Amino acid sequence: MKPAWRSGNLLIGGTITALILAMALVSLVWTPYPPTKIDIIHKLADPSAAHWLGTDPFGRDVFSMIMAGARSSLSVALIAVLVGAGLGVPLGALASARGGWVDNLVMRSTDLAFAFPALLTAVMITALAGPGAGNAMLAIGIFNIPVFARVTRGAALAVRELDFVMAARATGHGEFAIMLRHVLPNISAVLLVQVTIQFALAIIADAGLAYVGLGTQPPFPSWGRMLNDAQTYIFKAPLLAVFPGAAITTAVLGLNLLGDGLRDLLDPRLSRSR
Amino acid sequence: MKGFVIRRLVGLFLTLLAASLVVFAVLQILPGDPATLMLDTSARPDTLAALRKQLGLDQPAWWRYLLWIGGLLRGDFGVSYTYSVPVSELIAQRVQVTVPLAIMSICLSTSIAIPVGVLAAARRGRAADAAVMGVAQFGVALPNFWLGILLILVFAVAYPVLPAGGFAGWEKGFWPAFRCLILPAFALALPQAAILSRVTRSAVLETLGQDYVRTAHAKGLSGIAALWRHAVPNALIPVVTIIGLQFSFLLAGTVIIENVFTLPGLGRLVFQAIAQRDLIVVQDLVVLLAGSVILVNFLVDLAYLGLDPRISREGAR
Numbered sequence: 001m002k003p004a005w006r007s008g009n010l011l012i013g014g015t016i017t018a019l020i021l022a023m024a025l026v027s028l029v030w031t032p033y034p035p036t037k038i039d040i041i042h043k044l045a046d047p048s049a050a051h052w053l054g055t056d057p058f059g060r061d062v063f064s065m066i067m068a069g070a071r072s073s074l075s076v077a078l079i080a081v082l083v084g085a086g087l088g089v090p091l092g093a094l095a096s097a098r099g100g101w102v103d104n105l106v107m108r109s110t111d112l113a114f115a116f117p118a119l120l121t122a123v124m125i126t127a128l129a130g131p132g133a134g135n136a137m138l139a140i141g142i143f144n145i146p147v148f149a150r151v152t153r154g155a156a157l158a159v160r161e162l163d164f165v166m167a168a169r170a171t172g173h174g175e176f177a178i179m180l181r182h183v184l185p186n187i188s189a190v191l192l193v194q195v196t197i198q199f200a201l202a203i204i205a206d207a208g209l210a211y212v213g214l215g216t217q218p219p220f221p222s223w224g225r226m227l228n229d230a231q232t233y234i235f236k237a238p239l240l241a242v243f244p245g246a247a248i249t250t251a252v253l254g255l256n257l258l259g260d261g262l263r264d265l266l267d268p269r270l271s272r273s274r
Numbered sequence: 275m276k277g278f279v280i281r282r283l284v285g286l287f288l289t290l291l292a293a294s295l296v297v298f299a300v301l302q303i304l305p306g307d308p309a310t311l312m313l314d315t316s317a318r319p320d321t322l323a324a325l326r327k328q329l330g331l332d333q334p335a336w337w338r339y340l341l342w343i344g345g346l347l348r349g350d351f352g353v354s355y356t357y358s359v360p361v362s363e364l365i366a367q368r369v370q371v372t373v374p375l376a377i378m379s380i381c382l383s384t385s386i387a388i389p390v391g392v393l394a395a396a397r398r399g400r401a402a403d404a405a406v407m408g409v410a411q412f413g414v415a416l417p418n419f420w421l422g423i424l425l426i427l428v429f430a431v432a433y434p435v436l437p438a439g440g441f442a443g444w445e446k447g448f449w450p451a452f453r454c455l456i457l458p459a460f461a462l463a464l465p466q467a468a469i470l471s472r473v474t475r476s477a478v479l480e481t482l483g484q485d486y487v488r489t490a491h492a493k494g495l496s497g498i499a500a501l502w503r504h505a506v507p508n509a510l511i512p513v514v515t516i517i518g519l520q521f522s523f524l525l526a527g528t529v530i531i532e533n534v535f536t537l538p539g540l541g542r543l544v545f546q547a548i549a550q551r552d553l554i555v556v557q558d559l560v561v562l563l564a565g566s567v568i569l570v571n572f573l574v575d576l577a578y579l580g581l582d583p584r585i586s587r588e589g590a591r
Contacts, residue, residue, distance in 0.1 A: 112292050115564045117526035120544065124560065127548040128304035204417045208530050211419055212545070231423060231534070234438070238427050245420030253415035 010261025016254025020247075024070040031064035036219045044237050053243050056226070057233055062240065065221035066247050072133060072216040073223055073251065077202035079137040081195055084144020089191065091145070092152025093184065096160060097175050106153070110146035118143040119205055126214040133216040140205045144198050151194050155187035162186075189266035196259035200252045207248045223248050279576070286572050293564045294346070294557075298339050301553050307331075308355050308551040329355055342557065352554045354547075361558050364543060371441055371539035372528055375455050375462070379524055382463035383470055384517060390467075391474025391513075396501055398479060406471065413468025418527050422461035422534040429457060439536040458535045462527050466520050473516045477509035484508070510581050518574035522567045 027035070032052070039059035047054045053062035095106035122139035129135045159165065160183060168178050209215035210224025218225060223244040230240035309325045310317070326332045330341070345352055351361035394406040430438035436457050442450035481487060482505045490500040529541035536542075540559060547555035 112289060112296065114522070115289060115293050115568050116296075116560070117522045117529075117563055117567060119523075119526035120529050120541075120563060121560070123529055123544065124548060124556065125300070125304070127545070128301070130305075200415070207417055208419060212530060212533050227420060227423060231426075234423070234426060234431055238431060241420075241423045241427060245417065245423065248417050248420060249412075249415045252417070253412060256411065256415055 009257045010265060013254050013257025013259070013261050016250060017258050020070055020251045020254060021074065023067050024074045027064075027067035027071050031061075031067050033061035033064045035060065035064040035068035035221050037061075044233070044240075047239070054237070054239060056229065056240060057237075060221075062226075062243055065226060066223070066243060068221045069223040069226060069244065069247065070251070072220060073203055073206055073248070076133055076137050076140070076206040076215065077199050080140035080202040080206070081144055081198050083138065083141025084198060085148045085191070085195060088145040088148025089152045089184075092149040092154075093156055093179050095149065096153045096156035096183075097179055103153075106149060110149055113143065113146040116143075119208055122205060122209060123212065123214060126209055131214040131217060136206055136209045136215045139209070140202050144202070147198060148191070148194065151190060152187065155190045156183050159183050159186045189262070192266070193259050193263045196255050196262065200255035200259070203248060203251050203255070278579075282572055282575060286568055289568050290561070290565050291343075293568070294343055294561045295339070297557055297560045297564070298335075298342065301557060302335050308553055342554070346558075346561070351558045354552055354555050356547075356550045356552045361555050364555065365540070365558070365562070368538060368540045368543045370444060371455075371537050372532070372541065374452075375458055375528060375531075375537070375539065376521075376524055378455060378459035379462040379466065380517065380521070382459055383467040383520070386463070386467040387470035388474055388513065391471040392478055392501065392506055394471065394475040395478035395482065395505075396497075403475075407475070410468040410471050413465055414472070416465050416468070418461050418465050419530045419534050421464060422458065422531055425457045425461055426534075439534070441537050454535075454537070458531050458537060461534070462524060462531055466524065470513065470516055470520070474509065474513050477512045478505055481505040481508040507581075511578060514574055514577050514581065518571050521570045525563050525567065 033039075037060060039055070041059065042051070042055050043057055043059040045051050045055040045059075051061050051063065053066065055061055056065070091106055095103040118140075122136070122143065125139040125142075126132070126135045129139075156179070165178060165182055168182050173181075206215055207222070207224035207227070210222040211228050213225070213228065215224055216222035226244035227241060230237070230244065234241055309322050309329065309331060323332070330338060333341075342352060349362075351365065353359065354361050354364060357364065390406055390410075394403045397403045426438045429436045437454050441454045444451045478501075482501070484505075486508075487500055487504050490504045491497070495503070528539060529544060531537075532539045532541035533545070540563070544556065544559050546552075547559065
């Protein structure tokens with residue numbers, strides 16, 4: 001019943017994600033030019049064989065900066081998602097297992113967290129605590145906690161009703177063991193899909209913070225910062241504003257497609273295409 | 275029904291109170307002393323102490339919180355440290371940019387997404403559906419601030435029909451101010467519309483499979499009439515939920531978009547206030563924004579009552 005145009009999601013999304021990841025990893029050992037090298041003679045060059053995507057107002061090679069930007073973007077997003085999942089999943093699991101006031105406390109806290117527009121609060125935190133990649137990771141990560149707590153709780157509650165959990169309880173397994181050995185493995189598909197969604201959102205949030213000057217600090221390149229710099233030269237060199245944004249969109253698109261593909265593969269009931 | 279609304283209102287108030295406490299606590303913990311920043315690091319200690327006293331910063335934190343929250347309850351937002359004018363005045367100026375922008379964006383995204391989503395659902399699996407969903411998949415991935423820059427590139431640089439940024443002010447008439455908000459509104463609305471059209475599509479697909487739609491067909495209603503009279507109205511609940519949730523993203527989005535288009539709105543005020551450690555303005559703004567998110571979600575819950583009478587009966591129990 002699946003429409004044909006959907007079946008390629010996993011493949012396309014996986015390929016894009018792998019390419020972005022590869023770009024970030026390769027930038028550790030090789031970029032066409034050092035991404036921070038200033039070469040004022042060749043400033044604002046058009047794309048050419050020597051500079052595939054041209055150069056910026058300081059003569060830095062745009063392609064090298066995009067490669068290095070992938071590294072900073074992916075590392076901020078990765079840590080942010082790890083923080084969110086690392087704290088959110090145990091909280092959600094705890095809420096589902098204990099019920100009662102613990103559940104209530106966790107759920108009301110997530111309600112409260114959702115009342116704050118996430119990016120706005122991330123702006124506040126990074127601006128006050130000091131701009132930089134580290135604080136950006138934390139600020140984005142904090143808002144991933146309630147998301148993972150909710151998803152984990154919801155999925156865990158459904159699984160805990162199933163017969164094999166009853167059986168495990170009947171054979172004398174403790175709540176903790178049941179959670180670890182029976183519930184979490186069974187909701188890992190849902191969590192994995194959520195990870196790809198949050199990863200994509202974190203990349204956008206990171207770029208937003210960097211755009212307003214609160215994320216990864218120069219001279220280290222970041223996609224958001226590059227967009228901000230490009231806006232100053234929008235009349236002279238419009239292409240400079242296109243490439244970093246295309247990089248962000250491609251990375252997010254890849255992760256979203258990967259998430260959709262995983263969802264279709266792992267849990268057909270959740271499939272959006274039905 | 276009445277009990278449901280009252281319970282929700284009490285919950286709303288408590289959430290808001292908790293939100294104000296969190297904001298206040300976070301601002302106390304994070305570094306940055308307003309007095310030091312207003313003078314400068316070379317200021318003499320007794321000058322600093324005098325300024326702190328003048329700003330009320332020498333009082334203990336719990337007392338300052340009570341003063342602040344007491345003022346808020348009476349509608350008094352306090353006085354800005356840096357501008358020495360009531361914060362309500364600052365906010366009143368900035369609201370004239372942010373609120374019209376937010377309303378324009380919501381109207382735009384809704385009026386694009388609902389017809390498009392319904393169309394995709396009605397043409398499920400065909401070329402129109404594939405095209406719409408393909409574009410939506412792309413739109414979801416588009417960061418609004420990049421879309422804003424692209425719109426500037428096309429409509430302000432290549433074909434200069436709209437301003438690249440700045441705000442003319444409403445006092446010079448409707449159109450000069452309105453046209454400054456067109457590009458920002460599209461930048462905010464299009465990615466939201468992409469998400470909303472996907473939600474609309476799957477919600478309509480769900481109701482199209484229900485018995486009452488089959489009944490409508492059976493009693494001779496045409497496909498289009500059955501779609502719009504029965505399938506779409508019943509699909510509105512998830513759609514309204516998402517519109518409510520998007521409001522929060524929209525507010526956060528304006529913070530960045532106002533920077534892209536140099537609009538003097540609430541988002542830019544937040545930035546300036548943070549940079550100047552004008553903490554009272556930051557506190558007020560964050561609570562105001564969180565409050566409006568809470569309020570919108572409350573209104574969404576109320577809208578459910580209108581859309582689905584079953585909910586009020588459950589709530590009354």
